[in-house]
Amino acid sequence: MQIQWYPGHMHKASKQIKETLPQVDVIIEVLDARIPYSSTNPMLATLRGDKPCIKVLSKSDLADPTLTAQWQAYLEQEQSVRSLAISSEQPASLKQLTELCRSMFPAKAKSLKGIHALIVGIPNVGKSTLINILAKRVIAKTGNEPAITKHQQRINLGDGIVLSDTPGVLWPNIENxxxxxxxxxxxxxxxxxxxxxxxxxxxxxxxxxxxxxxxxxxxxxxxxxxxxxxxxxxxxxxxxxxxxxxxxxxxxxxxxxxxxxxxGNLGRITLETPAMMSKEQEETLRIQAEKAIKRAQRKDKKRPKKS
The missing domain is CATH 1.10.1580.10 (Conserved Hypothetical Protein Ylqf; Chain: A; domain 2)
Structure with a gap:
């Protein structure tokens, strides 16, 4: 099933992320603990380079705890990446996020400038709920329908952390x-x-x-x-x-x-495992290669033949 669903505000959000990154100390990418691979935005990996990143596995209360631990170990194999499993049902777990940010930048946390974090995530991943709990007030709209947040906003969380929020960004073409x-x-x-x-x-x-x-x-x-x-x-x-x-x-x-x-009525379920990654990534690369060949063939057909 190939899905193309890319509202206009998502294109705008992508541009905003590019513009904001130079001023950011750390990126907080919110993932769904049930689908850490599928809820990762590959565009972000290209944009962030070696910028420090905290991968937050939200909705961990709905996910298989054994597989969540496996995913954290897998994600942290990447350079400059830390991971954290949280649940909005357990607000105390969310405090670990601000503590982790301060531990990564102890000097900046005590400075007047503070730590500037950019929070990103695909729609309906729990990003807005996380922001509201951290801010201790309603900042971002929440709901079961994806793509509620429409504009970038800046939130002072206190304790030396300033958070920039962006609309949920789903990449233009889900080929996997x-x-x-x-x-x-x-x-x-x-x-x-x-x-x-x-x-x-x-x-x-x-x-x-x-x-x-x-x-x-x-x-x-x-x-x-x-x-x-x-x-x-x-x-x-x-x-x-x-x-x-x-x-x-x-x-x-x-x-x-x-x-x-x-x-969660079926229990704590995770729909993908780290072991499934390589095979599916290879399949995605194969599809991309086939499309590239077809594009090249179409261009060749359009070229005027030499007389």
């Missing part, structure tokens, strides 16, 4: 098929950009392999279905997601599964 599905499954992409049943089938296939016990427990199934479609059918029958005549309403059961995943 699996990342597109995972972003949709967690609610980072508006529902108008995808089909619920496609996303639910992808999610069901992964859950059958990675979290079979969670499915059996949540939906009180006697046996585990063999396929993604059979799982949705079984859940639909258990939960009464039926059409006239007794058939399963696939759209209704798809929405139910995705809602329960996003709310």
């Amino acid at each position: 098929r699996n990342s597109g599905y995972r972003l949709a499954a967690t609610g980072a992409i508006k529902e108008t950009a995808m089909q619920n049943d496609d996303v639910a089938l992808f999610t069901a296939e992964y859950l059958l392999k990675a979290y079979p016990e969670a499915l059996l427990k949540r939906y009180q199934l006697n046996t585990l279905p063999a396929t993604d479609y059979e799982l949705l059918e079984a859940v639909g029958k258990k939960r009464g997601c039926l059409r006239g005549g007794g058939g399963v309403d696939m759209d209704k059961v798809s929405k139910l599964l995705l809602t329960e995943l996003r709310s």
Whole structure:
């Protein structure tokens, strides 16, 4: 599933990030702990260079704790990157972020200038909630619908830290098929950009392999279905997601599964692992190479032939 969803304010935000970076001491990139790879913006990695970066794994209360630890170890292999797992349900964990910033720049924290941090993240990753808790007042709008923040804003958090916020930026073209599905499954992409049943089938296939016990427990199934479609059918029958005549309403059961995943009712689930990274990155590079060849071929066809 290739998704192209890039509102105009996101293009503007990309330009603002480029303009702000020279004045920034540290970048705080907020990731979804359930999809740390898919919720990373590759554009940011290109922009930041060797600028210090704190990768914040938000919504860690919804993610598999074992895999969250693996992701932190993986992310910190990159030079000048630190990581931190947080949850808005545990405000005390958020204090570690400001403490980490001050420990990275002890001299600047005590100076009049203070530490200038830029906070970035894709839509609906929990960035606005994090800002409001750190600021101890409502600064940024929050909500379940992605792309709520529209303008860059500057917030003084006190204790020597000034935070610049940007709108959630989703890169223009999500070429990794699996990342597109995972972003949709967690609610980072508006529902108008995808089909619920496609996303639910992808999610069901992964859950059958990675979290079979969670499915059996949540939906009180006697046996585990063999396929993604059979799982949705079984859940639909258990939960009464039926059409006239007794058939399963696939759209209704798809929405139910995705809602329960996003709310944490299925348990603490992570949709990707560090071990899956290399294979998917290779696939993305292959797709990019194929597109480059096709572009070159189109250009050759347009060139006038020599007589």
